[in-house]
Amino acid sequence: MKRFYSLRKHEIPVKVSLEEVNEQCKIAFSDSQEETTIREISVRCTSDAISILRSGYSLQSSIDKSMTWNSYHDVDYGDFDSLKPFVETDSAVRTKTRIPVLLCDLLDSEQEHLELVLTHDEANCPVMKDGFLDMGRAGE
DSSP, X not given: OHHHHHHHTTEEEEEEEEEEETTXXXXXXXXXXXXXXXXXXXEOBHHHHHHHHHHOEESOXXXXXXXXXXXXXXXXXXXXXXXXXXXXXXXXXXXXXXXXXXXXHHHHXXXXXXXXXXXXXXXXXXXXXXXXXXXXXXXX
């Protein structure tokens, strides 16, 4: 436990922001309290950006402290908003969605937005009979 607290005091909570610069993604890490940029990383590959953002932890900073962030709350995606579902979920795996190898191609691609709304249609529901649940007896 002592080692854990020793490590925690060398961590800095950061906010992460993404910006498109010269067909690359500039990932900036800023001190949450002082709002000063601690480190910037430029990446070209979509998988690299996803890996960095998902990790929530980096040992590299300009002040020899670890940076930590919550990938759900501390990331401003900016130009790369279409990257968000791939960082926060495993949607690319579950839906077999192909994402571009390069981030610049992700910006150029048309992202199709699909929203599903599920409702319960009692008139056509096989477990409703005369307005009451008929669980286990449907289809008899």
